Amino acid sequence: xxxxxxxxxxxxxxxxxxxxxxxxxxxxxxxxxxxxxxxxxxxxxxxxxxxxxxxxxxxxxxxxxxxxxxxxxxxxxxxxxxxxxxxxxxxxxxxxxxxxxxxxxxxxxxxxxxxxxxxxxxxxxxxxxxxxxxxxxxxxxxxxxxxxxxxxxxxxxxxxxxxxxxxxxxxxxxxxxxxxxxxxxxxxxxxxxxxxxxxxxxxxxxxxxxxxxxxxxxxxxxxxxxxxxxxxxxxxxxxxxxxxxxxxxxxxxxxxxxxxxxxxxxxxxxxxxxxxxxxxxxxxxxxxxxxxxxxxxxxxxxxxxxxxxxxxxxxxxxxxxxxxxxxxxxxxxxxxxxxxxxxxxxxxxxxxxxxxxxxxxxxxxxxxxxxxxxxxxxxxxxxxxxxxxxxxxxxxxxxxxxxxxxxxxxxxxxxxxxxxxxxxxxxxxxxxxxxxxxxxxxxxxxxxxxxxxxxxxxxxxxxxxxxxxxxxxxxxxxxxxxxxxxxxxxxxxxxxxxxxxxxxxxxxxxxxxxxxxxxxxxxxxxxxxxxxxxxxxxxxxxxxxxxxxxxxxxxxxxxxxxxxxxxxxxxxxxxxxxxxxxxxxxxxxxxxxxxxxxxxxxx
RNA sequence: GGCCCCAUAGUUCAACGGAUAGAACAAAAGUUUCCUAAACUUUAGAUCCAAGUUCGAUUCUUGGUGGGGCUACCA
Numbered sequence: 001x002x003x004x005x006x007x008x009x010x011x012x013x014x015x016x017x018x019x020x021x022x023x024x025x026x027x028x029x030x031x032x033x034x035x036x037x038x039x040x041x042x043x044x045x046x047x048x049x050x051x052x053x054x055x056x057x058x059x060x061x062x063x064x065x066x067x068x069x070x071x072x073x074x075x076x077x078x079x080x081x082x083x084x085x086x087x088x089x090x091x092x093x094x095x096x097x098x099x100x101x102x103x104x105x106x107x108x109x110x111x112x113x114x115x116x117x118x119x120x121x122x123x124x125x126x127x128x129x130x131x132x133x134x135x136x137x138x139x140x141x142x143x144x145x146x147x148x149x150x151x152x153x154x155x156x157x158x159x160x161x162x163x164x165x166x167x168x169x170x171x172x173x174x175x176x177x178x179x180x181x182x183x184x185x186x187x188x189x190x191x192x193x194x195x196x197x198x199x200x201x202x203x204x205x206x207x208x209x210x211x212x213x214x215x216x217x218x219x220x221x222x223x224x225x226x227x228x229x230x231x232x233x234x235x236x237x238x239x240x241x242x243x244x245x246x247x248x249x250x251x252x253x254x255x256x257x258x259x260x261x262x263x264x265x266x267x268x269x270x271x272x273x274x275x276x277x278x279x280x281x282x283x284x285x286x287x288x289x290x291x292x293x294x295x296x297x298x299x300x301x302x303x304x305x306x307x308x309x310x311x312x313x314x315x316x317x318x319x320x321x322x323x324x325x326x327x328x329x330x331x332x333x334x335x336x337x338x339x340x341x342x343x344x345x346x347x348x349x350x351x352x353x354x355x356x357x358x359x360x361x362x363x364x365x366x367x368x369x370x371x372x373x374x375x376x377x378x379x380x381x382x383x384x385x386x387x388x389x390x391x392x393x394x395x396x397x398x399x400x401x402x403x404x405x406x407x408x409x410x411x412x413x414x415x416x417x418x419x420x421x422x423x424x425x426x427x428x429x430x431x432x433x434x435x436x437x438x439x440x441x442x443x444x445x446x447x448x449x450x451x452x453x454x455x456x457x458x459x460x461x462x463x464x465x466x467x468x469x470x471x472x473x474x475x476x477x478x479x480x481x482x483x484x485x486x487x488x489x490x491x492x493x494x495x496x497x498x499x500x501x502x503x504x505x506x507x508x509x510x511x512x513x514x515x516x517x518x519x520x521x522x523x524x525x526x527x528x529x530x531x532x533x534x535x536x537x538x539x540x541x542x543x544x545x546x547x548x549x550x551x552x553x554x555x556x557x558x559x560x561x562x563x564x565x566x567x568x569x570x571x572x573x574x575x576x577x578x579x580x581x582x583x584x585x586x587x588x589x590x591x592x593x594x595x596x597x598x599x600x601x602x603x
Numbered sequence: 604g605g606c607c608c609c610a611u612a613g614u615u616c617a618a619c620g621g622a623u624a625g626a627a628c629a630a631a632a633g634u635u636u637c638c639u640a641a642a643c644u645u646u647a648g649a650u651c652c653a654a655g656u657u658c659g660a661u662u663c664u665u666g667g668u669g670g671g672g673c674u675a676c677c678a
Contacts, residue, residue, distance in 0.1 A: 041622070051621060053658060063658085089658085090622060132678080172678065286678090313676060323606090330676040337678050366607065367673055394608085395671080402671085431641065449641090461616065464608085466671070468615065477641055479627040480616080487641050495638055535619085547617065550626085561634095561643045603641075 010080055011037055011048070014093070018050070021073045028058045039528060045085055045517075046092030047524055053089050063089030100523055101511040101576070108579040109507075114529045114590055118159035125163045125348045126152050128360035129278065132169045133265040134178045135203035137272050138410040139396050139469060140362070140403055143458050145278045146596065147393055148360040150459060150542040153594045158537035163352055166280045167344060170262055171287040176243040178202050179254075179261060180236065181209035191264050197271060197414065198264025203405070210406045212236055275417050277451070277596055284344065292343025294335050296380070297328045305379055316375055326371050341372050342380075349384040356387040358540070363392040363464070391540050394466035396458075411471055417451060420475060424450035427477055434602065445600055449483055452597040456482035459595050460546040480550050482597055485588060488553035489599040492585040495565055497601075499578055504566075506578035515576075518562050522555045522580065529587055533594075542595055549591035556584050 015035045022028045034054050040046035052067045059066055064086055071084035071091050082096040107113050128148020131141060152162045182189070182205045191198040213236045220230035231237070246254040273279070297314055300306045306316050311331040318326060328339050348357060359369065369390035377385030395402065396411075403410045425446040428434060434442060453475045460480065461467045477483035499506065515523075529548070536544035565581060568574045592599050 036619095036621085038619080038621085044622080049622090053621075056658075088622065169678070174678075311676090324674080327676055332676080334676085336676070340678095362672095363608070364672055365678095368678095370607095392608095397671085427641075431639095433639065433641090457615095465616090466609070470615085473615090473628090476628070479641095481627085481641085483641055484627095487639080491639055491642085498638070543617095547626090554626085557642060560638080564638075566638050602639085 010095070010099070013080065014048070014050075014074065014078060017074055017078045018070060020077070021070055022055075022059065025069070025073070026059050030055065030058065034058075039524060040092050042521055044087060044090075044092050045094065047095045047520065048093050050091040050093065051089065052091055067091040094520075097512060097515055100515060100520070101509055103523070103527065104576065104579045104583070105509055108583050111586060113583070113586065114533045115157050116159040116530075116534065121159075121161060122355045123161045123163070123352060124155055124356045124358055125165060125352050125354040126155070126358045126360070127165045127167055128152075129166045129273075129280070130169060130361070131166075131269065132174060133199075133202070133262050134174050134206045135405050136197065136199040136268060137413040138403060138405065139413065139416060140410075142276065142413050142416070142454070143393060143396050143467075144360055144362070145273075145276060146455055146458050147391070147463055147542065149278050150545075150595050151358070151360065151391065151540060153596065154533070154537050154540075154542060154545065157533060157590075157594060160537075163354070164279065164281045165284060165348070166282075167284045167286060167289070169286050171247065171258075171290060173240060173244050174206070175258070175262075176240045176247065177209040177213075178206040179257060180240050180243055181205035181212070182261065183257070185212075191267070197268040198266075199268030199272070200412075200414075202261060202265050202268075207406060207408060209236065209240075272413055272417075275451075276413070286340065289344050289347065290335065290340045292347060293339035293341070294329065294343070296342050296346060297335075297339055300380060316379060318371065318374060318379075321374055321378070323367075323371060323374070326375070338368070338372065338375075341368075342376060345372070345376060345385075345388065346382070349382070354384065354387065356389060357384070358389045358391050360391045360393065363394055366390065366392055389540070391463070393463040396467055396469050399468070399470050399472075411469065416454065420450035420454045421446050422450070423474055424448075424453070424477070424483075428603070445603060448598045448600055449477070449486060449603065452482035452486055452592075452599075453477060455595060455597050456485070456546060459542045460550070462543050463541055482592070485549055485553045485592060486597075486599050487603060488556055489585055489588045489592075490601060490603045491560065492556065492581050492588070493601040495581055496578070496585065498566060502566075504574070504578065506575035506582075509575045509579060510572055512572050512576045516563065518555075518559050519577075519580065522559050522584075525552050525555050526580070526583055526587060529591075536594075545591050545594050549588060549595075552584070552591070553588060556581075556588075 014037060015032060018035050019030050022030045036051040036054060037048050038051065040049045050067070050070065052063045052070070055066060056063060067086040067089060071086060071093070074081045074093060075084060080095050080099045081093050083094045085092050126148065128151070129141070129145050131137060137145075148164070152164045155162045182202075185208055186205060189201065191201050194201055196204070213234055216234040216236055217227070217230045220234060221227055225233065243254060247258060297306060301308060301314050306314050306328060308314050309331075312333070313327060313331040314329040316326045316328055318324060326338060327336055328342075329335055345357060348354060361369065369388070369392070373385060373388045373390075376382050376388065397403075398409065398411070400409060428442075428446060428449065434445065437445065457475045458467070475481070532544055532548045536542065559580075563577065565577045566574075568577060589599050
């Protein structure tokens, strides 16, 4: 339900008037979906526009003539419509000044503007981040975390209950690789002795493993072995596999080491998450969940839903769905990734009684999630399986191509963040506007600006699409950036501060007679905010919020340059503009909050 | 080979099937005795190709071309 009821009402209200027009003047009943009302483009006069073409099928006349007839009718019969104009088949309608004054009076102080409450509460389990504990986080993980976290805020604001989860991939052959390399080449090195973050230290050994492993493969190939054979027979990989067997058998020494090294990684991750501003409600560890799906699979096999091959492996046949057969239990009885995901999905569905389970995972796993949903919903018949949604996002590419941890072509998350903060500091000092700040306050501002720029840079792009990041070009503080939006907020704050200092009371607004073009444009932008939030939530797209907030800030700056605010002497106009400004600050702050970006009072 | 995704100014990104395809950066030119110039105002510049559906296509369909992903008893 909308807090800003007026908004939904006016669209519906106009629609109703148009239906009334059709039935009384043309004896025709129109359907809601035939009445297309959209925001008027800035180059035309008006607040909302009716596209008349779809109506011509039922009312046979020229688009212009029909638009004019409807315009006349609405001006006569709808109290909110002050005027209209027609361009081709487009009917541009303007709202009355009373409408706008009422809107502002009602909402200028409403900090729940753009918030929703759903009539039927929905519970969503949202999974994001889900890192491996064998290397530090990089830019790709940053995109995942920012999307997930922003989505959690967006969905909450849309009125859902959201449980933020993280499934840490803390076991498996890749973890054993870095463990083995540390055993062989580490000489007992620790984060303290190396003066390195734990996750970076482990990452170093993961790379080391790969280097040595490749050397061994080269050797074997020289001796005449095929590449495929060599990669299976290299001593290092055999040792890593042995280490995994020992881990699975619960070998004390191996488990001890595993715990110690994982803890190093967690301590490192904590720092990264904290700097990035990411949080979770519940963390799952794969070492505790990886056996979960087995029972489901065995049960379904007993029921004849899955099939077994001669070598005892168990498969799900999805050929009738246009997909392949999917392995669920290996011939040695061990489970695979899919098995575990079946298990954790069921665990969560039961644990939280969730209506939806959203997974923020890269688009390289599209097939995996298609299969997961299909098996749970169609094959196993779980109703909640239908509520699975893979929030599939595109990769972050570098000019040199894809990032690869093992090859060292990654943009490290910690480095990138500290670079951004340093850059923000440099720029801020150059501009020299915060000389009165204490050093702690100043540092907070640098973080706000530097991290804001990074977050916005990532989140403004449509999540579904791949995006490009050029490490040689630093992220901007000008133009379509977080800094621009933050700056706008600081500007407005400054105005509101002054108004307060001068004891200007703008809570009373009787109504204004002359609202300028730029002001109605800006009012319209404000007016659309709740719809944007709804749209973004339905599409799982923080990018819509980001781009809207930018457009919004830009409109404010244009307004600010053209129209005096505090210098306005006429009382009602002053109140009107201060109310506008106050709402503007609120919306910018809220939009950026959804993105996980803070805004300053001064910068 | 099979399946999926993408293609828009020099570059990075926008555009529920709707008006003259928007921004930003980079380039060129302007605006500070005036509420913060991290701002504002100009100029120049793009829908990969070919058909089709439609009153109307960047958007939908088909076929090409180019790029990416998936296609493991890895996760």
